[in-house]
Amino acid sequence: MRKNYPYVRVIVDCTEFEIEQPANPQAQQGTWSTYKNTNTAKGLVGITPNGIVSYISPLYGGATSDKAIINMDGSQSLIELLEDGDNIMSDRGFSLDSKYTHLTLIHPPFLDRQKQLSSQQVLQTRIIARHRIHVERCMEYWFYICTFFFYI
Structure with a gap:
């Protein structure tokens, strides 16, 4: 990780x-996830490059976009x-709002108007996916822990 992306602070x-x-129609709308097709x-979960969970955001309604959550400001x-x-x-x-010019977001490239990605x-x-798999694994683990404590 440090060889390819030495300045990555969080994944x-x-x-x-x-x-x-929710019984409230506005809350139903705010928590509806088209991705999961349920409320x-x-x-947002962040891990360090060496795999330690370093950030867990407050929870938002499922209708909130990933972009909106990462761009939240405040304490x-x-x-x-x-x-x-x-x-x-x-x-x-x-994606980061333009006001965060002091930070860099590293993500896989988009096709844009190309028919296929260059080599x-x-x-x-592939390099980014190899590093990002660790956050996926941490999130699965975090989900199981939260589910376990919820049912106790």
Whole structure:
């Protein structure tokens, strides 16, 4: 990781938990996840490059986008914890607002108007995926722990 991306401070991804359908119609709309096709609560998880969970956001309604969650500001936000020059590694669903010029978001390249990725872009995608798999594993583990404590 340090060889390919020496300035990555955190690797992020969002996870969703199914919740009961709220009685309030506005809450139903705010928690509806088209991805999960049910009502969910959604949170951002960040791990360090060496695999330690370093950030768990407050939970938001499932309708909240990954982009909106990563760009939240305030005392509990990930943005407030990062320093000038830090890099964030993510999947394609994330993007930073233009006001965060002091940070860099590293994610797999998009096709844009190309028919296929160049060989360099394919290599970059594989390297990023190899590093991001750790956050996926941590999130599965975190989900099982939260589920266990919920049912106790």
